[in-house]
Amino acid sequence: MNGTAKRIRNWLEVRVGLDELIRSNLTDYRVPSNINLFHTLGAVAVVGYLIQVITGICLLIYYIPHADHAFRSVQEIMTRVPYGWLFRQMHVVGSNLLIAAVFVHMVTIFLMGNYKRPRELTWISGGLLMVITLCFGFSGYLLPWTQLSYWATTVATSIPTAFPVVGDFVSRLLRGGSSVTGITLTRFFAVHVSLLPPLFVFLMVVHIALIRRIGLSATPFGRSDEEKRPLTEFRKKLHPDGYPYYPYLLQKQALMGILYFVVMFLVISFAPTFFFPEEATVPADAFKTPESIRPEWYFLAPYQMLKIIPNKFLGISLQIILLAVFIFWPFLDTHKEKNIFKRPVLRGVFIAIMIAMVILMWWGRR
Amino acid sequence: MRRRTFLQSLLAVFGAVSVASFAYPLLRFLAPPSDANRDRKFTLAKKDIPIGTSRVVLVNDKPVIVINEQGKGYIALSSVCTHLGCLVGYEAAKNILVCPCHGGTYDLEGNVLSGPPPRPLSKVPLKVESEQLVIG
Amino acid sequence: MRWYIMMLGLLLVFPLTASGDYREEFEQGFLTKTWSGQQPEENFCIECHSSDKMKPEFLTLAEEWKASWHAQNGIACHDCHGGDPKDSSMSMSPHRGFVGKPSPAEVPEFCGKCHIGILKNYMESGHGKAFRSSGNGPNCVTCHGSHGIQQANIDIINEQRCTKCHSYDRARAMKQALFLTEKKIGELAADLLTLRKEGVYIEDQRKNLFSIQAEFRALFHSVDVNLVKDRTDEFSHKLAAVEKEIVSTRQELRSRRNFSAFLLLVFAGMGSALYLLTKTPKE
DSSP: HHHHHHHHHHHHHHOOOHHHHHHHIIIIIIOTOOGGGGGGGGHHHHHHHHHHHHHHHHHHHHHOTTTTTTHHHHHHHHHSTTTHHHHHHHHHHHHHHHHHHHHHHHHHHHTTTTTTTOOHHHHHHHHHHHHHHHHHHHHHHHTTTTTHHHHHHHHHHHHHGGGGGHHHHHHHHHTSSSOOOHHHHHHHHHIIIIIHHHHHHHHHHHHHHHHOOOOOOOOOSOOOOOHHHHSSSSOOOOOSSSSSIIIIIHHHHHHHHHHHHHHHHHHHHEEEEEOOGGGGGOOOOOOOSSSSOOOHHHHHHHHHHHHSSHHHHHHHHHHHHHHHHHHHHHHHOOOSSSOOGGGHHHHHHHHHHHHHHHHHHHHOOO | HHHHHHHHHHHHHHHHHHHHHHHHHHHHHHHHHTTTTTOOOOOEEEGGOOOEEEEEEETTTTTEEEEEETEEEEEEEEBBBBBTTHHHHHTTTEEEEEETOOOOOEEETEEESSSSSSSSOOOOOEEEEEEEEEOO | OOHHHHHHHHHHHHHHHHHTTTTHHHHHHHHTTTTTOOOOOOHHHHHTTTTTTTTTHHTHHHHHHHHHHHHHHHHHHHHHHOOOOOOTTEEEEEEEGGOOOGGGHHHHHHTTTTOOHHHEEEEEHHHHHHHHHHSSSOHHHHHHSSSTTOOOOOOGOHHHHHHSOOOOOHHHHHHHHHHHHHHHHHHHHHHHHHHTTTTTTOOOHHHHHHHHHHHHHHHHHHOOOOHHHHHHHHHHHHHHHHHHHHHHHHHHHHHHHHHHHHHHHHHHHHHHHHHHHHHHHEE
């Protein structure tokens, strides 16, 4: 047996250079010695995304993307199909956890100042990944075709109408007509399972390739040589005195990945209806508006902001500008100082934004 | 060193258990549904349903109405009204199915003619074999 | 720095274009389109019957109806009275099927347009026979009321109401015969609603229960105590089957929680082992 394993190993070694591959990616790849748990959040997001892919494919086997059958097929997955509930719960709870993980990832990167040069592109690709993750959440929400999903989508797809000239067209394009119908369902389905995944994978590959190419930043908190030197030539950030990626960081990442599972099953075991309010078991009905309609928690803040700004056009353009500011932030923040504790204005703005978001979310929940 | 080996084997055991506890549900999830309860058919003698009458029989625990329509022969439909689940009855004079609860009416194809039902009645396969009707 | 200026410029430019004629238009568009799918329905029946010109005795009808079980289930004026609620000039035209207020003799047929099974049993009952022979016996509205009709329950049978015409003895016997089955139906309906709150799709069971309840209540309308007593067993069996399903659903929910908790423990164990391993030096 040992001989066979060795032969396979050798077979691979002479063809793809296995030893060198392992060495350059695991042991010779060095990470800064002051790396912390927050550096594992990207890996946690990858784990979360993989869970979504696998459970999503499982659900796809029994799901029927048609207005007459979608609700029924989802309920069959929940009640009839053996362990269908497990995969659906993992997919639903996972989607919320994933967005939370991505969000925390982004906030910590921001706080550590790691979006600064030369890592602007990494930040932008990450920001786009976050937008796509939210699009996943938005398009997937309609698919069970429940009262909750139907009306939340009706509200959300009406938001572009606040925009002049093209707004109506955008809304109609999203809905595939003047209201949310079976046409909208198949559109959202196509976007959710065939348009977004390849886009996401592409951006993820770019994101990770950039991290590996540029090298991990030696922060947290403080300027390193890469910020001090004039940026005239490419120089990969190596950490000759750092720790090897394996086992040092990989173990940390695995630990956080397991924690992700623990939180997921904590919710599924003890709060199985956390993401399933009562309207989630009532089929979509275009003639009956439920009493309270609100989007998912991660859209609550922008939704509430749109609600309280009296001029809807101002509200929506403000949000587009905020999104642009968020994505292109590395180009706007040209200050050399990386440590946020030495930048009281930025720190104040950051805290204000966080507080505003929490208030808006709480307010949006009513 | 012994502590390390122990922890490594413990980790391997947990890993194996976790893989197994996803593999089993996945297998069950993908396995085709058993048709032990599915294909139980119901057999009925032709003479039990004279022309212009109907009978309700239970096929796989679901009520099915079998109608012998004048000039058209035998028809089998689910007799559960799609509105609130009451059992529809055959009205030979008008040749329609009527729900006693809220007056929904269906034609003998199962299509909704009037009233609150949101969907047509589903059809149940029926085969005529010499003197027998095989339903389901 | 020029980025800041450009962005600030954009920030200012966008709202400026909104402040003109657009503003009102878009806000209105946004507000009405939000719930598109449901157009605010114009109903001339309600409009006139709520206006000052209406005779006072007709003025309360709309309000009564709005609080009724019919209204909650989407049954509006024209579903019973015919006519056209969308056309003010023709709303009460016989050409649009308007029938207005039924005479007392017409009441059972009027309600029986929809409640077919109940009508049949009622007509053959003591109540129905008395009504047909005198043209003025107890009919639907005697017990259920009309516009303000509420979901029926067993307390509609009460001394005050029944003794208007006859002694309460037989009514009491009937109420007793109904009591246990009615109570069971109520309990099962409540159980199903609890299950729905726990995220279970219960529509099939609910329909089944409704069908049993409807059949049982149709039986009651024969006002034949012996008939109800004779068939109570049959209904108990049907209700027991529903209850069994509810119990097995509860079991299923429990086993799901257990399985998920097991997975939780496996991952917690895996995490702890890995953590301890990272804290154990190699040699």
